Amino acid sequence: MKVFRILVRNIKSAFKSVIRNFSLSFASIICTTITLILVSIAIIITANVNNFTKDLENDLTIMVFLDRNASIDDANIIRNELEEIKNVDSISFESKEDVKNEMKNESEIFNTIMDSWTEENNPLQHEFSLKVKDATIIRKTANQIKKIEKVDSVKYGEDIIDQMVNIFSVVQKATIGIVIALILVTAFLISNTIKLTIFSRKNEIEIMRLVGTSNVVIRLPFLFEGFILGIIGAIIPIVITIYGYMIIYEKTGGYLFSSMIKMIKPFNFVFQVSILLLIIGAVVGMISSYRSVRKYLKV
Amino acid sequence: MELIEVKNCYKIYKNGVTALADFNISIKKGDFVFIIGHTASGKSSLMKLLYREEKPTKGKVYIGGIDVTKLRNRKVYKLRRKIGIVFQDFKLLNKLNVFENVAFPLESMGIKKTEIKPKVLKALEMVGLKEKIHSFPNQLSGGEQQRVCIARAMINNPKVLICDEPTGNLDPETSKEIMKVIDNINKEMGTTIIMATHDKDIVNRMKKRVIVIEHGVLAGDYLKGKYKANESI
Numbered sequence: 250m251k252v253f254r255i256l257v258r259n260i261k262s263a264f265k266s267v268i269r270n271f272s273l274s275f276a277s278i279i280c281t282t283i284t285l286i287l288v289s290i291a292i293i294i295t296a297n298v299n300n301f302t303k304d305l306e307n308d309l310t311i312m313v314f315l316d317r318n319a320s321i322d323d324a325n326i327i328r329n330e331l332e333e334i335k336n337v338d339s340i341s342f343e344s345k346e347d348v349k350n351e352m353k354n355e356s357e358i359f360n361t362i363m364d365s366w367t368e369e370n371n372p373l374q375h376e377f378s379l380k381v382k383d384a385t386i387i388r389k390t391a392n393q394i395k396k397i398e399k400v401d402s403v404k405y406g407e408d409i410i411d412q413m414v415n416i417f418s419v420v421q422k423a424t425i426g427i428v429i430a431l432i433l434v435t436a437f438l439i440s441n442t443i444k445l446t447i448f449s450r451k452n453e454i455e456i457m458r459l460v461g462t463s464n465v466v467i468r469l470p471f472l473f474e475g476f477i478l479g480i481i482g483a484i485i486p487i488v489i490t491i492y493g494y495m496i497i498y499e500k501t502g503g504y505l506f507s508s509m510i511k512m513i514k515p516f517n518f519v520f521q522v523s524i525l526l527l528i529i530g531a532v533v534g535m536i537s538s539y540r541s542v543r544k545y546l547k548v
Numbered sequence: 549m550e551l552i553e554v555k556n557c558y559k560i561y562k563n564g565v566t567a568l569a570d571f572n573i574s575i576k577k578g579d580f581v582f583i584i585g586h587t588a589s590g591k592s593s594l595m596k597l598l599y600r601e602e603k604p605t606k607g608k609v610y611i612g613g614i615d616v617t618k619l620r621n622r623k624v625y626k627l628r629r630k631i632g633i634v635f636q637d638f639k640l641l642n643k644l645n646v647f648e649n650v651a652f653p654l655e656s657m658g659i660k661k662t663e664i665k666p667k668v669l670k671a672l673e674m675v676g677l678k679e680k681i682h683s684f685p686n687q688l689s690g691g692e693q694q695r696v697c698i699a700r701a702m703i704n705n706p707k708v709l710i711c712d713e714p715t716g717n718l719d720p721e722t723s724k725e726i727m728k729v730i731d732n733i734n735k736e737m738g739t740t741i742i743m744a745t746h747d748k749d750i751v752n753r754m755k756k757r758v759i760v761i762e763h764g765v766l767a768g769d770y771l772k773g774k775y776k777a778n779e780s781i
């Protein structure tokens with residue numbers, strides 16, 4: 250009950266202070282708003298890149314071609330060996346015959362040439378296509394497969410895929426860096442605002458200390474004030490995030506750069522980002538105010 | 549051990565000023581003690597050691613048997629709830645009325661409104677200001693403002709009331725009235741009073757124990773009524 254009364258009294262005084270120092274509060278809300286909009290953009294880019302990279306990785310396929318003289322029995326043995334490899338997720342097999350028939354269906358020219366091929370002189374190769382669990386160690390897995398007997402060659406589109414994965418991991422790291430930098434800027438701005446409201450209430454804090462108010466209670470109104478500033482600052486970014494993302498998604502049909510990048514579906518994604526913005530706003534607001542009262546408290 | 553003990557205290561500020569040097573006093577429960585001395589002699593510094601606004605550079609300060617120099621900064625509020633402090637410059641909150649100012653320490657402790665009210669009224673009655681509970685500090689005379697401060701300082705029924713030149717801003721007549729209030733608190737509640745002042749009329753008239761500080765050094769400790777102020781303070 251005691252704690253509850255103290256909380257209620259301080260929430261009231263925090264709201265009063267936000268209103269009383271309106272111009273100051275307004276400035277820091279605007280700063281928070283701008284920063285959180287940028288944070289939101291950064292989060293959306295990161296999440297989409299992340300999503301796209303995952304998609305890409307899931308699509309990675311290792312093609313395994315067997316020696317020309319390998320028989321179907323050899324292929325079965327090799328299949329067993331492939332199943333032993335931990336990173337291999339799924340395996341599908343196409344025999345020379347399957348490949349031949351497939352090609353014959355594709356064009357008339359192939360059809361006439363290949364008609365004369367028998368089981369013995371078919372120059373094609375038996376092939377496996379594999380999906381892997383972890384694309385980051387695909388090179389290692391490919392090398393492992395190469396060592397299996399009667400395996401001729403292993404292909405996984407290494408160059409392009411490697412490059413893509415690298416570029417996106419750089420983009421991702423850069424955006425995360427920007428997000429962190431922006432959060433620090435917000436913290437700095439809110440903390441300066443709170444410092445000014447604290448300065449205007451220096452007397453009050455001094456008197457509180459003299460009459461035996463505990464530091465926790467002295468801090469409360471400023472904590473709430475930081476919290477309120479953070480939350481209010483998050484409102485516009487949230488609205489922009491929800492509507493902005495939905496509109497972009499609709500306009501582009503869910504694909505960016507000529508259907509290369511598939512966007513994350515707006516629901517529940519926009520709400521998750523909104524909640525994140527709210528939390529960032531509130532937490533950053535509280536932490537920065539907590540730190541700025543320190544100086545006046547002799548803790 | 550007495551209620552208040554200051555033992556071999558030195559206070560040397562960061563700028564190198566020595567405000568107190570090898571200072572020793574001991575004050576009994578229920579005593580009324582004047583601390584007198586010229587401006588900058590170290591009176592306020594001594595007071596600050598008592599309510600633990602400053603720590604002595606060297607030495608010990610005991611209040612009620614507790615070594616307050618060992619008190620952590622964030623625990624100081626516990627000491628402050630047991631002592632009342634009154635200043636020359638009142639330190640009232642101008643946006644709060646008389647009632648709210650006196651209720652302020654209790655409010656911040658989370659005490660129920662229904663419990664706060666009778667305590668505040670009692671404290672205001674004690675200082676004779678019950679009719680002005682709705683006035684704001686800037687609507688009060690200096691004497692009235694000081695009464696509000698005394699009421700606020702007494703709201704937790706402290707064992708000790710520390711007054712740092714409480715009459716410093718008041719005319720002689722008003723000072724007399726304030727002294728009457730403080731004397732009454734001492735007599736009726738048994739509250740120990742420690743009051744810094746350089747008003748020799750008050751000191752002469754009240755005939756209490758007098759401790760003299762000169763340049764941060766204890767220059768005299770006179771028992772009740774033994775002190776006779778000369779021109780110099």
Ligand SMILES: Nc1ncnc2c1ncn2[C@@H]1O[C@H](COP(=O)(O)OP(=O)(O)O)[C@@H](O)[C@H]1O
Binds near residue numbers: 593
């Ligand atoms: N916070 C401080 N920092 C540095 N010097 C101080 C501080 N407080 C007081 N002093 C110095 O200590 C000496 C004693 O001051 P004070 O205790 O306030 O004396 P009084 O109350 O008797 O006038 C003075 O020289 C004053 O300038």
Ligand SMILES: [Mg+2]
Binds near residue numbers: 591593712
């Ligand atoms: Mg002084």
